[in-house]
Amino acid sequence: MPPRKSQPRRREKAKPGDNLLIGAYLKHARLNQRRSLRQLSDEVGCSESFLSKVENDKLRPSLAMLHRIVSVLGVSIGKLFVAGNDADPSTLTVVRANNRPILKTGHMRAGTGITLESLVPMSTAVLLEANIHRVAPGGSSRGLIQHQGEEMGFVLEGRIELNVQGKKVTVNKGDTFFFQSHLKHGYRNPGKTEAQIVWINTPQSF
Structure with missing residues (x-):
């Protein structure tokens, strides 16, 4: 049985300067693996709409959801934490x-x-x-x-x-x-x- 699709309770646009924008990084990783939005959303248990908003930095996923996304993609969000x-x-x-x-x-x-x-x-x-x-x-x-x-x-x-x-x-x-x-x-x-x-x-x- 596929995982239950979840939606965030609140939405907030990301503001430049107060956080790292991770959407483009996640989208790049997904496209490199030739995964569609539908395929990735099914694997992590969220809707395509939610995932699209995350990739466009219109929504911030919860910590648990972010962890599921990067685990499926096999990438590291830590690489965005670049001090130089x-x-x-x-x-x-x-x-x-x-x-x-x-x-x-x-x-x-x-x-x-x-x-x-x-x-x-x-x-x-x-x-x-x-x-x-x-x-x-x-x-x-x-x-x-x-x-x-x-x-x-x-x-x-x-x-x-x-x-x-x-x-x-x-x-x-x-x-x-x-x-x-x-x-x-x-x-x-x-x-x-x-x-x-x-x-x-x-x-x-x-």
């Missing part, structure tokens, strides 16, 4: 606090989205992925994610509720967590203030 394409991997690279690439996902207009702020230069990193996840009150991954690898996090501010293989645990400021990435996992912010988590994956999950 000409960085030399044999030298030290510093990413300044005011120059970190940012990717926004989900329903930002509703105030329930997730912002990923890259901590490592994705143009040179191969095995490591590290971001600051900023989760608005009520924000969530909107679904469970599954991939290979390991991940850990350190809560800088606020709290989140982790769901790993059906087990839900609240993680507070100052706490750390770890789990194997092949376990189905997701999270939400049940609090009234923004949660900030340093989240590290290996290998790169996006």
